[in-house]
Amino acid sequence: QMGKPDDDLVADAIEAAGEKRVERVFTVVLSNRKFDQVPPWLDRFPALRAVDLTFNKIPKVGDRLSKAGGTLQELRLGSNALDSTEGLSKLRDLRLLGLQYNQITALGGELAGLRKLQMLQLDSNRLVTPLNGLPASLVELDVSGNQLTSFAGIEKAKNLTTLKANHNRIHSIGGLSLCKSLAHLDVSHNDLKSMAGVDTLPALETLNLSSNQIEALELSPLRKLEELLAADNHLTSISELSSIAPSLETVDLSGNPRLTTAVLSSALKGATTLVEITFDEATLGGHERAVVLGGLPELELINGVPRESYSVAAGARPTTPGQRPPTASGRRPGTASSMRPASSAGSRPGSAGGHRPIVRPVNNIAKAMELQRSHLHAQIADMGETTSRTETEIEAQFQALASSFSGLQLRPLSAGQGPPPVAVASASATVPAARKRSLPRPPQAPPKSTPRRSSSKVVVNSPRRPSSSKASARSRIADAAAFASDPSNPN
Numbered sequence: 001q002m003g004k005p006d007d008d009l010v011a012d013a014i015e016a017a018g019e020k021r022v023e024r025v026f027t028v029v030l031s032n033r034k035f036d037q038v039p040p041w042l043d044r045f046p047a048l049r050a051v052d053l054t055f056n057k058i059p060k061v062g063d064r065l066s067k068a069g070g071t072l073q074e075l076r077l078g079s080n081a082l083d084s085t086e087g088l089s090k091l092r093d094l095r096l097l098g099l100q101y102n103q104i105t106a107l108g109g110e111l112a113g114l115r116k117l118q119m120l121q122l123d124s125n126r127l128v129t130p131l132n133g134l135p136a137s138l139v140e141l142d143v144s145g146n147q148l149t150s151f152a153g154i155e156k157a158k159n160l161t162t163l164k165a166n167h168n169r170i171h172s173i174g175g176l177s178l179c180k181s182l183a184h185l186d187v188s189h190n191d192l193k194s195m196a197g198v199d200t201l202p203a204l205e206t207l208n209l210s211s212n213q214i215e216a217l218e219l220s221p222l223r224k225l226e227e228l229l230a231a232d233n234h235l236t237s238i239s240e241l242s243s244i245a246p247s248l249e250t251v252d253l254s255g256n257p258r259l260t261t262a263v264l265s266s267a268l269k270g271a272t273t274l275v276e277i278t279f280d281e282a283t284l285g286g287h288e289r290a291v292v293l294g295g296l297p298e299l300e301l302i303n304g305v306p307r308e309s310y311s312v313a314a315g316a317r318p319t320t321p322g323q324r325p326p327t328a329s330g331r332r333p334g335t336a337s338s339m340r341p342a343s344s345a346g347s348r349p350g351s352a353g354g355h356r357p358i359v360r361p362v363n364n365i366a367k368a369m370e371l372q373r374s375h376l377h378a379q380i381a382d383m384g385e386t387t388s389r390t391e392t393e394i395e396a397q398f399q400a401l402a403s404s405f406s407g408l409q410l411r412p413l414s415a416g417q418g419p420p421p422v423a424v425a426s427a428s429a430t431v432p433a434a435r436k437r438s439l440p441r442p443p444q445a446p447p448k449s450t451p452r453r454s455s456s457k458v459v460v461n462s463p464r465r466p467s468s469s470k471a472s473a474r475s476r477i478a479d480a481a482a483f484a485s486d487p488s489n490p491n
Contacts, residue, residue: 005033014044018161024048031055038064050074054098061087069093078102078121085110087132092116100124100142107133111332122146123164126450129153144168144186151175164470166190173197188229189210209233210252217267219244231278238267241274252278254303259283268292276301 014022025045025163027160032055048068058080064282083103087108088094096119097111104125109118112133120138124145126365130152131143132393141164148168155178156176162184163176174197176182183205183234192212198204199220206227213409216237217230225245232255253259255281264283265422268274274296281303286290293307294298304311 005039007039010039011041011044016039026050028052038062040064043067046070046071050076052076052078054078055080057081060451061081061085061088063090066090084108089113095119097121107131109133111135122451124322132156155179161203176201188303198222209327210255221246226250230251234258238263240271241267241270242270247274250274250276254278254280256280261285261288265292269295272297274299277443278303328385 001448005451022045024047026047026448027041027050028045028048028051030039031052035053035056035058037058038053038061038357042048042064043066045068048071048268050073051065051068055078059082061077061082065075069092071093072091073093074096075088075091075094075187076096079101081103082099083105085099085104085108085202087110088097088219092114094114094117097114098121100123102125104122104127107122111132112135114135117135118139120134120140123142127143127146127148131148134141134154134157136156136158137155138160140162140315141154141160142155143154144164144166146168148165148170149167149171150170152175154163155175158178158180160182162399163178163179163182164186166188168190170187171192171194173187173195176185176197177200179201181203181222182201182365183203183288185201185204185206186208187209188208188210190212192209192214195209195214196216198207201220202222202224204222204225207222207225208229209229209247210229210231210233212233215232215235216234217235218237218239221243222245224247226247227250228245228248229250229252231252235253236258238253238259241251249273249276253264253267259280261283264279268277272295275298277299279297281289290407293302299307301307422428437489
């Protein structure tokens with residue numbers, strides 16, 4: 001039934017249901033029913049364990065639930081008109097209490113006696129410091145979206161493992177030194193200017209400091225810390241993350257315009273356990289980015305992008321010994337292109353031999369060879385004659401063909417530039433621009449069958465199929481070799 005039910009009708013229905021059936025009612029959901037008080041007939045259910053009265057207009061709890069005090073374990077009163085916790089002291093068996101989105105300004109002594117209460121939701125109220133009256137049994141506490149200026153009073157909840165205090169006016173983390181079991185702390189969107197007091201929380205696993213005014217990220221070692229979020233601060237100094245959090249897996253340092261390249265590079269040095277990182281790309285240029293990311297072997301996500309994709313998009317590939325790092329443009333200085341020759345073992349795009357390189361239209365010969373290779377494989381697959389022997393033979397012959405071009409020096413293209421007017425064939429001879437000609441179009445898919453009329457009958461042209469996959473492979477390889485070795489070919 002939608003809307004507020006009639007109390008008398010409900011009471012009659014409960015009575016008609018019989019005592020045995022009423023005793024089997026454990027959960028009552030009365031969300032969004034326009035109640036302006038706790039229904040009086042709730043005390044008719046002697047075995048209640050959970051009551052949901054969210055999204056109503058209840059200003060006080062009163063003693064309507066006193067008879068359920070021995071069995072009620074979950075009470076949800078979020079989004080009502082409560083201005084106090086009066087009437088809750090008798091619910092001594094409560095494990096979860098939801099009071100979020102109300103108008104509560106202070107906690108009386110009603111909650112201190114709830115010795116089994118483990119989860120308390122007080123977010124989006126009007127609470128001010130000090131927050132007295134919390135039970136020592138609390139494990140999870142949410143006081144976000146209030147007007148707190150410190151953690152005074154919260155230290156009495158010594159067993160806390162999770163504390164959400166974001167969107168307040170807190171200016172100091174001090175006051176939590178007694179919460180030695182605290183593992184998850186969210187103090188984002190506050191007025192913090194330092195991290196004093198964090199080092200007294202040895203069990204911390206996740207720490208959110210985003211959107212504050214912190215200038216220095218300097219901590220004593222927190223050996224269990226796995227996630228550190230410090231975005232949108234005023235950071236100018238950061239200790240080496242490997243020393244302050246040797247188990248760190250996720251870090252967010254974005255939105256800190258005062259961070260310098262040197263500080264960020266030094267902070268990330270040796271952080272070999274990092275899996276995800278977020279930072280301002282303007283802080284690290286192409287060269288520094290490649291060096292820093294190259295020293296993070298476990299890294300999987302960079303600014304929300306998988307490492308492999310980020311390497312292609314931003315050109316920040318980790319360097320290998322003997323290789324000069326990329327410049328800010330993403331291309332390695334002194335080389336023709338970031339695309340390696342097709343004959344290099346394990347370097348073809350998509351292979352397992354390292355990160356996918358940047359592919360740019362640099363040389364028509366290499367491009368034509370790859371197109372020939374792809375077309376041959378596709379034709380053989382269409383014929384249903386693919387065998388490991390055929391595939392191996394094609395690869396072997398293409399590798400042999402590619403090795404004949406190992407002495408080519410290829411000139412790269414600038415961003416947005418079209419095909420080069422002249423391709424350099426060797427170090428000693430160049431081809432005049434007047435002899436330039438374009439390559440034939442790459443092989444296209446066979447045309448669809450079309451009828452052709454002759455003088456006596458209609459003949460259907462079928463797509464041409466080679467009689468043998470090996471013969472087709474040899475023929476196309478010979479064509480590619482002849483074309484590439486043609487002295488009149490400028491490319």
